[in-house]
Amino acid sequence: MDALSWFWLGMSAFILLMLWVVQRSAACTDGSLLFGVTLPAGELSSPAVKAVQKGYDKQCGIRLAAGAVCCLPIELLGAYPSVQVAYLFAWVAALLFFVVIRPYALANRRLAACKQECGWITAPSDEPYKNDVYWKHGLYYCNPQDPSFTVPGRMHNGMAFNLGNPKAKATFIVLMAVAALILVGVLTPLPMLDFSSPRFSLQKDALTIDCPLFGTSVPLAQMQSVSLTDAVPDDSYHTNGGATSNWARGTFRVHGEKVVFFIYTRHPPYIAVKMKDDTYLFYNETNAVRTRSDYTALQRAVRGAGQGT
Known part of the structure; x- marks a missing residue:
């Protein structure tokens, strides 16, 4: 393989490794919080919770393996960089959704249902962002009564916009639009080079x-x-x-x-x-x-x- 092939292989391996790290981080408890669901401290090691964790691990493994297989066309498309780069961005976006976000959201839903079925009760917090009711899939915080612009995220790192705050929601939309415009600006000129001749x-x-x-x-x-x-x-x-x-x-x-x-x-x-x-x-x-x-x-x-x- 030439240097460019090794570069794409190394980049793909690095991305997969980072996603695996994020998966592992998302499966760790944070106090009484697991998969964005607040649980009684004594139930974190219960068989029902372990079953949800086991299901999450299985889903992550299958999806990460599928993602690794789907990275192979990146190298095969080397003769057409515009298609290669577009495929890379699409691959990364798909990985983020299907390998990180989707398994986490499913685990959040299953654990929330388990908490309800088992009748586990947790005391509401004086800090609004610590209450499960305001979190969608354990990922998106939406509380119109909370004036906060951002709050601590539930995946152990980063911050989350309060989508119930009009200014925060508008900022989130603008940032997504700017990212999309940058992506289009990067990808648009490349086909002109691949599919035209001097x-x-x-x-x-x-x-x-x-x-x-x-x-x-x-x-x-x-x-x-x-x-x-x-x-x-x-x-x-x-x-x-x-x-x-x-x-x-x-x-x-x-x-x-x-x-x-x-x-x-x-x-x-x-x-x-x-x-x-x-x-x-x-x-x-x-x-x-x-x-x-x-x-x-x-x-x-x-x-x-x-x-x-």
Whole structure:
């Protein structure tokens, strides 16, 4: 596997590990609180409560294993980063719901029903957020009589918005909307790179390469030489560009020097243009015949402009 494959594998493993930690944390008691339900202290180790915990553990194990299997397409989609990244976000969102939130909510419902069936009674608290009645699934706090903006969460960490407070509810909605807009802003440009091809064109005095986000135009007068090569530098990192195992587009740095790539990495040859400032531009098509045709046209244009060869 290449470095990018190991990166995706490591990221997937890290996400699964973090979710497992959250699952374990959610199953721990916090005083008399378990799965968002307040229980009498003497009943925390009762057979009925243990049965709910056992069911939760089983559900978590099955769902986490299914989530691990569902991460496999992330690596298989490496040729299409836009689809890969979209799948990653969808996978993480699905994991959060089906692996963390759903099992917790089910355990909360079962434990609340168990508490009612067994007739366990707990004294109401003077602090509203400590009363079960105001919590939906043990996750969402909604109490219009409580002026609090946020309250301590019931999963042992973080805070929860009081969705009964109009300002807190509005803030929660705005934050979700901003997160959605950022996600759309990140994902929208990627398909333009995956499913479009750079277009080579020659004007009277310039070479233009049209490409979403990273297009460029280079005056023929700046070109020192044009050649055809079967290899391109691979010890590079991008500064204003993007790359996959199939293509590279935009501005990169190779051994500290600026290089512009518009290439399909598995389809040599490549047109190599050396500039008078010692920077390079590499370009090719998926079809070698078209690449050679573009090379001939560019070489002729450079010679016609009285530049190098």
